[in-house]
Amino acid sequence: GRPHSSSAASCSVGSVSLASELSFLLEPSDVIAVRDRPLLLDCQVQGEEPIMVTWRRNGAPVNSSPRVRVLANGTLFIQNFQKRKEGSDADVGEYECAAQNRYGLLVSRKAKVQMASLPKFHTHPVSMKVDKGGVARFQCQINGVPEANITWERDRVPLSTSDKRYTLLPMGILQVTGVRQVDAGVFRCVATNIANTRYSHDARLNISGKTNIPVKTYKEPVILSGPQNLTLTVHQTAILECIATGNPKPIVSWSRLDGRSIGVEGIQVLGTGNLMISDVSLQHSGVYVCAANRPGTRMRRTALGRLEVQAPPEFLQWPQSVSKPAGGSAVFTCVAQGVPEPHLIWLKNGKVLVPGNNVKLTNNNR
The missing domain is CATH 2.60.40.10 (Immunoglobulins)
Incomplete structure (x- = not known):
């Protein structure tokens, strides 16, 4: 715990x-x-x-x-x-x-x-309309004991995780990048633990009839969802979310506010810009900055999130x-x-x- x-x-x-x-x-x-x-x-x-x-x-x-x-x-x-x-x-x-x-x-x-318990969802995914080539994001939240395993369905069929455009984050977030007409449908979240299985409300993804935005049409980079503040125990896994849109497609990068290196050990990028730190230690505590850059320019947007790592008591003497x-x-x-x-x-x-x-x-x- x-x-x-x-x-x-x-x-x-x-x-x-x-x-x-x-x-x-x-x-x-x-x-x-x-x-x-x-x-x-x-x-x-x-x-x-x-x-x-x-x-x-x-x-x-x-x-x-x-x-x-x-x-x-x-x-x-x-x-x-x-x-x-x-x-x-x-x-x-x-x-x-x-x-x-x-x-x-x-x-x-x-x-x-x-x-063990699995109460009702306290956050359900919400229907949204997205332009072709844009980004869709759905979220559900449920407080299970033990923590529930979250999966997603589209039109009552389990979502394929093999499609690289689909990113499922363990905390109940589904990201769809480069949205196409084929992605339209009814999505719902499935939560399971040893106590029960529950299904969220339905959320519909509609794709607007517009064709892809012409390359010449410039859209400033925007961070749709940035990292949340997290408090974890040593050896747990930290996932810091960052999903951005813009035209041309922005490049997402990560840094620490204190200038220290994030390092490479146990570091992985999920989807197009989410940062995963496996096996966190006390040294990982700090404020993390997600930046969405317009390629070839200094135009960028940033979002910050604090990671606090705690360690249980242990005897030295x-x-x-x-x-x-x-x-x-x-x-x-x-x-x-x-x-x-x-x-x-x-x-x-x-x-x-x-x-x-x-x-x-x-x-x-x-």
């Missing part, structure tokens, strides 16, 4: 020998569950037996029932995932498992559990176990990095550590 500005990392500390220390072999992962289907959340622990594993959802204990139970290996099993239940909350929420033996208690990461005599001092160090800057939380036996007379947190809780 995408990161939130309140990203947090937690550090658990102990003071026992390594041989008896509890540690996770497998922690629960973020997951998207399907309604009325089984769900398994992992929690495998090693350490001195006996080990008791319990589960919490949104901070409250998960009670065992014929439908929900903890398996022998610590896994939480939900027989049929529910959105709503009589007299209680839904199964969605943040889950964590806690493992305890005679030496202490260890709490897992919080796993976000969502239910972990707290180490120590043995100290009564009355002595112990220092635990925990360093994490991420974008935005992570907020560190200390836990003792699974409970948030509160600074007091004999407990001090320094240097941003490190």
Whole structure:
């Protein structure tokens, strides 16, 4: 999932020998569950037996029932995932498992559990009329969990992606360049995920009866649609849209506002001018400029979009176990990095550590 500005990392500390220390072999992962289907959340622990594993959802204990139970290996099993239940909350929420033996208690990461859904389209494609040789653009938007796969149909037949004049961008945009009479028809968007399949409203593409605009007729370059501001996580793919018209046909180019090179690694052009950056890193953050130039001149139009790349929290330094005599001092160090800057939380036996007379947190809780 995408990161939130309140990203947090937690550090658990102990003071026992390594041989008896509890540690996770497998922690629960973020997951998207399907309604009325089984769900398994992992929690495998090693350490001195006996080990008791319990589960919490949104901070409250998960009670065992014929439908929900903890398996022998610590896994939480939900027989049929529910959105709503009589007299209680839904199964969605943040889950964590806690493992305890005679030496202490260890709490897992919080796993976000969502239910797959595909609500109605909130943006439908709109009918348009385009001159021959011009550019057509349709867009649809839908908020699916997980993100829906978008395809297009013309006159109820799946659109062929082999035609180079047709560009399908994953965020629900269809671009048609060099429009011909054969492109006329009724278009619609098809969204599919594990929850459902939905169809958008119809949008008709009409081609005006004019012949191609004579070469001598000059039309200034115009950017029909430029790049949007994007916030992504490292390793995702960024697609910055840029589609332009004009006569003669404008040349689309990309640059960064800060003058730094965009580079070539993982860079690809989709269609006639859309920029795709695969496997984004923190270095890709910046403002991108799309320029539509009239060939052979300095006449151009520009559009800007900001790409912000975030990185989830990760530990650079972990707290180490120590043995100290009564009355002595112990220092635990925990360093994490991420974008935005992570907020560190200390836990003792699974409970948030509160600074007091004999407990001090320094240097941003490190």
